[in-house]
Amino acid sequence: MSDEAVVTAQHVPHEAHHEELGFWRKYIFSTDHKVIGIQYAVTGLLFLLFGFCLMMLMRWQLAYPGVPLPIIGNLLGDARMPGGTMLPEFYNELGAMHGTIMVFLGVVPLAVGGFGNFVLPLQIGAPDMAFPKVNMASYWCLFLGGVTMLGSFFVPGGAAQAGWTSYAPLSVIAGTGQTWWLVGMVFLITSSLLGALNFITTTIQLRARGLTFMRFPFFVWSQFVTAFLLLLAFPPLEAAAFMQLMDRVAGSSFFMPSGLVVSGQVLDVAGGGNALLWQHLFWFLAHPEVYVLILPAMGIVAEVIANNTRKPLWGYRSMVYSLVFLGFMSFIVWAHHMFMTGMGTAMAAFFQTTTMIISVPSVVILTALIISLWGGSIRFNTPMLFAVAFLPMFGIGGLTGLPLALNIADIPLHDTYYVIAHFHYVVAPGTIFGLFAGIYYWYPKATGRKMSELLGKIHFWGSFVCMNIVFMPMFIIGLAGVSRRLFDAGATYDFAQSTIHWNVVSSWGAWALAVFQLPFIFNFFWSLRKGETVGENPWQATTIEWAAPSPPPHGNFAAAPQAYRGPYEYSVPGAARDFSPQHEA
């Protein structure tokens, strides 16, 4: 019997079975990439909101150090905010968990899990991911990781307090929350691994006929490279997490040097370990992780820009080559996060050189996107506004990173608010704006309805102004030399007094930013029922996901699509319309 005959014979009852899937299998334990993508996206958005709330509490403490926070302060209890005044330990908890949640439970699940799962198979014309069950497992690992991280707030001593980087030996001697953090990370890492190998296999194997690699939409490329980063950079952190667990639970000394004195007493450990080893293993993941955060957003922005300028992306090939080069280089720049450790000039010279080199492909991509705007008849709808705003915001984030790449400039800047401002410009108004662009852009595909343009524009302009009010003052505070690790924003230091009032500005910016997310949250739910109904291709786009019905059914396409041309054939001279879809012969 031939394989195909076997497959069909086996397949018929399987198909019939699908029709009678109950609520739980259809929406909760689903293997459909679109449902999983939406699960990921909603989880990611909820965690972004939660991480944002943690940050708003911190901003109160930074703007008004020691002043009791009305109402909410009392609700958080005496162990955290006695009388409404924040304890330093609670501030540390908030800081560590804000970083962890935003990076590993907010942006990555939304950008990779959400958009990758939902859009990538559709864009390559696939019926689903290559391993649907692995895909489901990947989501539920993330879920367990999220529950563990949230649960850690309720253990004695509270959640992890050693920063999102969990530097040893501080993290090794920290309270129980750190153990939960490590266990949570193991879940999150496993989730990413399962997702990454699924994305790569799907991209290679399930792309439509005729869809060669150089015909991939840029978003597919960005997810493809991101998946390699997740696949290869996360395991070393998993190894490091195991080692830190051993240090904490089994009393080993991987990260514990000999003769470490804590509270005036020499710690009773075997010693001989290396605290810097943790930093190396952590940043070996966490630098590629920076690109995991930014590349999917770049991919979304490229899609939205090509669609709304109604012309092909300028320099598509050079963008793709830059992306691949960026992915490769991101593995050999990690120690620029560690210039402060005094690594010696030879190593510093190596890492500052590679860091300067890696800025080149980023600049190539950004420049190509900016040139793509040139001469286009631009439609300024909400996704396009977010996409265009991404360019200068990411630009500010990127350019302010250059001084940090140089050992000599990094040392005075590294522990200050300058670094906070720099990477938040990359991930907050950068990546998050890219993700918002993606939500507004693909919402019609996922639901069959458009989100409200008016609410979208209020959301955009409010967020755009507020983001800058939040982060621009941090450059000023940072350049004045104020440490980013102070829980009172430097109130006790004379040199910090000249800039300390900027914290109030920044905090009010953050709270206003929260207010401007309300139209988005309302819009998101309201449009599910009341949004303008759309057909399969509301944006007159060229890529293959727009060939599927909105929302796409199980299996996505009525017939397997085929690609006949490149991804961005807009305004082709002589064509009847200003867009020539990839899937139309």
Added chain:
Amino acid sequence: MDIPYTVEIRRDTGLTNGKIGIWLFLASEVMLFGALFASYILIRTGAPSWPRGDTILDVRLATFNTIVLIASSVTMVMAWASLMRSRFGTFRIYMGGTILLGLVFLVVKYFEYTHKFHDGLLPSTNNFLAIYFTLTGLHGLHVLGGMVVNAYFWGPGAKLWKTNPTWFTNRVEHSGLFWHFVDLVWIFLFPTLYLL
């Protein structure tokens, strides 16, 4: 709905989905163990003194275990080769042998561990033992994982042989690739921890 190239090979890549998936998984495993080996080197080179493995660990038991694991790799290949020749009965025997050899490995490991614990040699004693327990413990978990998967193909998973023999053979091949990887990790662990 059917996922293409689960069983049949995609013409232009020459691969099935599972084959790519398992190799990618192994690539991530290389990074996992690579990081641990790198940590071993860093901690050892930074240590003022470091014991030779054979002064603390039992080289004879480890040699025996090495032979057991290599033998299990051979039976694993034979199990797959039996399926390629459509001999399901032989597959069951060889696969059963692979699982049993894995079990022997873990039992020996169990005696090694309890002996160390009995002597008061713990991860907290020194970093040599810490890295020994971490590396062999993680490897042991991999052996256990491989055994669970193999046991599934030996038992309930073997139903697939009746409906789709090609798919089943591919799955056994992928499980075998993982098993050989676990074996290979031990081949590196053995000299690193016991002999150097």
